[in-house]
Amino acid sequence: MDNGVLSGTIPSSQFNNSAVNVNIGRRTGGFYFNGIIDEVRIYNRALSLAEIQTSMNTPLGATSTISSCDLNQDTAVNVADVQLGVNMSLGLTPCTANIYGTGVCNVIVVQRLVNAALGGPCVTGITTTPHSVTLSWAASTSSNVTGYNVYRGSVSGGPYSKINSSLVSALNYTDSSVQGGTTYYYVVTAVDNTGMESSYSNMATAVVPSP
Numbered sequence: 001m002d003n004g005v006l007s008g009t010i011p012s013s014q015f016n017n018s019a020v021n022v023n024i025g026r027r028t029g030g031f032y033f034n035g036i037i038d039e040v041r042i043y044n045r046a047l048s049l050a051e052i053q054t055s056m057n058t059p060l061g062a063t064s065t066i067s068s069c070d071l072n073q074d075t076a077v078n079v080a081d082v083q084l085g086v087n088m089s090l091g092l093t094p095c096t097a098n099i100y101g102t103g104v105c106n107v108i109v110v111q112r113l114v115n116a117a118l119g120g121p122c123v124t125g126i127t128t129t130p131h132s133v134t135l136s137w138a139a140s141t142s143s144n145v146t147g148y149n150v151y152r153g154s155v156s157g158g159p160y161s162k163i164n165s166s167l168v169s170a171l172n173y174t175d176s177s178v179q180g181g182t183t184y185y186y187v188v189t190a191v192d193n194t195g196m197e198s199s200y201s202n203m204a205t206a207v208v209p210s211p
């Protein structure tokens with residue numbers, strides 16, 4: 001980095017060698033940094049360009065005054081940031097935004113940038129909408145049925161995995177372990193008092209919306 005601008009990357013041959021100590025400002029055999037290093041922060045993960053730039057402009061112990069929507073970090077949130085966000089979403093420029101999570105550039109990020117550029121708040125963070133799938137079925141007409149098992153698969157026609165931990169005595173079941181934007185396929189079996197399990201019921205499909 002040169003004053004917050006990426007000037008190059010280090011080849012893996014230079015940092016993947018566990019036998020060599022890490023030095024800041026020099027390399028083995030010299031190559032001293034030609035300048036002054038006045039502040040060093042060490043992270044256990046790679047930072048995005050925007051995070052490094054924000055960190056550079058934030059005193060230790062203080063919170064950043066640069067808005068997350070100020071993508072070009074010129075202290076104003078305006079059409080230039082919207083344009084930058086659009087380009088990031090289109091993959092025309094690297095995604096450095098930290099608006100809908102780090103490194104996510106999509107239509108939600110652009111919407112939030114437009115809102116901020118129009119004078120609204122810079123909304124950040126990931127919104128998660130809880131989802132569940134509720135199944136119900138008609139009672140088995142077999143005799144001595146003691147309960148039901150519910151199976152779920154990610155492919156139409158199976159294979160399926162049982163998702164209930166104990167036999168379901170009711171004629172319905174709520175699956176709360178579903179992800180938004182995913183389609184699930186369910187079948188149910190009936191179990192009698194000898195432990196005999198029926199074949200699968202007709203398949204039910206649930207399309208979980210996103211987000």
Ligand SMILES: [Ca+2]
Pocket residue numbers: 069070071072073074075076077078080081
């Ligand atoms: Ca800006």
